[in-house]
Amino acid sequence: xxxxxxxxxxxxxxxxxxxxxxxxxxxxxxxxxxxxxxxxxxxxxxxxxxxxxxxxxxxxxxxxxxxxxxxxxxxxxxxxxxxxxxxxxxxxxxxxxxxxxxxxxxxxxxxxxxxxxxxxxxxxxxxxxxxxxxxxxxxxxxxxxxxxxxxxxxxxxxxxxxxxxxxxxxxxxxxxxxxxxxxxxxxxxxxxxxxxxxxxxxxxxxxxxxxxxxxxxxxxxxxxxxxxxxxxxxxxxxxxxxxxxxxxxxxxxxxxxxxxxxxxxxxxxxxxxxxxxxxxxxxxxxxxxxxxxxxxxxxxxxxxxxxxxxxxxxxxxxxxxxxxxxxxxxxxxxxxxxxxxxxxxxxxxxxxxxxxxxxxxxxxxxxxxxx
Numbered sequence: 001x002x003x004x005x006x007x008x009x010x011x012x013x014x015x016x017x018x019x020x021x022x023x024x025x026x027x028x029x030x031x032x033x034x035x036x037x038x039x040x041x042x043x044x045x046x047x048x049x050x051x052x053x054x055x056x057x058x059x060x061x062x063x064x065x066x067x068x069x070x071x072x073x074x075x076x077x078x079x080x081x082x083x084x085x086x087x088x089x090x091x092x093x094x095x096x097x098x099x100x101x102x103x104x105x106x107x108x109x110x111x112x113x114x115x116x117x118x119x120x121x122x123x124x125x126x127x128x129x130x131x132x133x134x135x136x137x138x139x140x141x142x143x144x145x146x147x148x149x150x151x152x153x154x155x156x157x158x159x160x161x162x163x164x165x166x167x168x169x170x171x172x173x174x175x176x177x178x179x180x181x182x183x184x185x186x187x188x189x190x191x192x193x194x195x196x197x198x199x200x201x202x203x204x205x206x207x208x209x210x211x212x213x214x215x216x217x218x219x220x221x222x223x224x225x226x227x228x229x230x231x232x233x234x235x236x237x238x239x240x241x242x243x244x245x246x247x248x249x250x251x252x253x254x255x256x257x258x259x260x261x262x263x264x265x266x267x268x269x270x271x272x273x274x275x276x277x278x279x280x281x282x283x284x285x286x287x288x289x290x291x292x293x294x295x296x297x298x299x300x301x302x303x304x305x306x307x308x309x310x311x312x313x314x315x316x317x318x319x320x321x322x323x324x325x326x327x328x329x330x331x332x333x334x335x336x337x338x339x340x341x342x343x344x345x346x347x348x349x350x351x352x353x354x355x356x357x358x359x360x361x362x363x364x365x366x367x368x369x370x371x
Contacts (some may be wrong), residue, residue, distance in 0.1 A: 006331075007032040007077035007102075009062065009093075010084020012044035015107060015136070016173050018324035019083055020044070022363065024052045026328055027335065032077055034062040035084065035170040048071070064089035070096035072089045079334075081327070082106035087113040094120045098127050105330065107323060114227055128342045132229055133142040135330060135347040136323040137234075137295065138163050141314060142244045143228035143348035144326075145297045146233075148357050149310050152371065156301040162210040162221045162245040164294045167319050169283040183265050183272050183279070191227035193243035194233055199225075208245055213293045213313050213368075220244035222321065228348035238301065252286040253279070293319040311370040322365060329359040 006023055010016040011033030020031050023074070033041040038061035045059040062073050064086040070093065074080060080102050082093060087110035092117060097104050106113070117133055124131050134140060142161035150156045191202040202223050209218045224246040232242045248254030261275050297312040315320040330347050333339050333355065341350070361367050 003078055005030040005032060005077040006079045006081055007034050007060075007062065007074065008061060008081045008083050009034050009086055010207055011035060012037075012040045013084060014320045015323045016081075016083035017044055017048075018320050019081060019107075019327050020048055020057065021051070022324055022328040024048060024054070024056060025330070026332065026363065029056070031057045032060055034060045034073065036061065036063050036286075042230040052256040065093055067092040067096065071099045074100035074102050074167075078102055079331075080104045082108060090116040090230065094131075097131075098123055098129060099111045101127070101128040101129070103132075103334070105135050105327065107134075107140075107327060108133065109139055109226075117344055124344050125187045125342060130334065130342050131342075131344045132330060132334070132347050132350050133344070135327045137293070137314075137319075137326055138244065138246070139226045139228055140323075140347050141295055142226060142297075142328045142362070143232060143346070144351060144353050144356055145295065145312055145314065146232055146242070146299065147348070148353035149297055149312055149369075150236060151354075152303065152310055153299070153301040153308060154303055156236050156299060158241045158298065159232065159236075159239060159240055159298040160208075160241065160243055160245065160299075162208070162212075162219075162247065163299045164210075164212050164216055164219055164221075164247040164292075164296075165249060165319055166216075166289075166291050167283075167287060167293065168289070168291050169248075169280075169287050172300060172320075183261055183275055189262070192225040193223040194239070195241050197233075197240070199230075210245065210247075210296055210298070212296055213315060214290065214294065216292075216294065219247050228346045231349060249283055250286040250288065253282040282294075292317055293322050306371070313366070313368045315366045316364070325360055325363045325365050326356075328363065329356050332359055351352045 006029050008016050008020055011020050023029055023031055031345055033045045035041045041059035044059040048057045048204050074096050080097055087108045090113045132257045145161055146159040192199045207220050207222050209220055223243050226244050233239045257279055294315040300309045330351050333351050
């Protein structure tokens with residue numbers, strides 16, 4: 001096994017290539033770009049080596065569907081990052097990672113992925129491995145923002161995080177498997193929020209408006225349950241209200257394409273391929289500037305006997321950069337010898353919030369807190 005080596009599944013993808021670049025910039029690690037297309041992986045490796053004037057990046061062909069080859073491949077690294085649309089092969093990947101003795105982090109949102117990882121929890125502990133799931137900005141950042149803000153309160157009572165994504169989708173290429181996986185994620189959509197001491201499933205008409213930085217006012221959002229949010233009421237017993245809310249992509253996708261996708265993908269599962277093409281077309285055709293991805297926290301409670309409120313903003317012009325930087329901030333803590341842990345964690349509960357937020361700033365993410 002090569003020490004100090006990260007293997008990135010999907011390393012030439014929109015998020016994977018940024019993760020690789022940041023790893024090279026902020027660590028001394030070697031990087032293996034691994035994907036189904038060796039030609040594309042090698043092209044990415046050559047580009048990154050030229051950018052960094054190094055030979056720290058190499059390429060491999062890897063197919064997550066090929067369970068037999070994964071273990072051999074993973075023995076070439078000591079840390080695996082799943083940045084590709086491979087959540088359906090989580091079982092293969094987990095088995096191979098444990099047998100190869102490597103640690104793991106993913107940036108995928110998937111209910112089925114979480115079920116597989118939880119089924120491996122005892123094996124992960126028994127093999128002294130560290131598995132970190134739900135990395136990125138959502139999932140990933142909402143619960144960290146709440147944990148960071150909680151230190152300003154003696155009793156935190158409300159903590160809601162919302163996201164707004166405005167991306168120039170024309171700049172990006174998407175594999176069909178990525179969009180099909182996104183459609184599968186929509187089918188698992190859980191519109192629950194926490195209020196009055198319990199989780200409530202919201203009605204279809206339920207929404208909430210948030211004012212975001214940068215002139216984005218009164219943006220409609222809907223509740224979107226994340227695994228990391230489930231622990232917030234347990235961690236902070238004073239919490240009366242909490243949730244994560246998502247805004248949309250653009251008016252046409254939000255009000256026409258997404259409802260059609262959610263209905264037809266359930267009624268006609270074989271239609272996902274056609275629906276993915278329709279979704280890509282809508283994203284690229286109707287998205288308009290200004291472009292920015294923003295997460296906003298609104299929190300309230302008591303500091304001493306005084307009522308207190310906080311707003312926190314985390315943002316960047318590039319949503320894929322905002323996906324990659326939290327991964328690196330998490331890895332920087334993982335690489336700290338004093339922070340070695342084993343077991344299964346969501347990224348939001350693996351990291352120490354203050355250091356994590358400071359590292360986001362250091363790497364170029366915009367963070368502000370209004371007290």
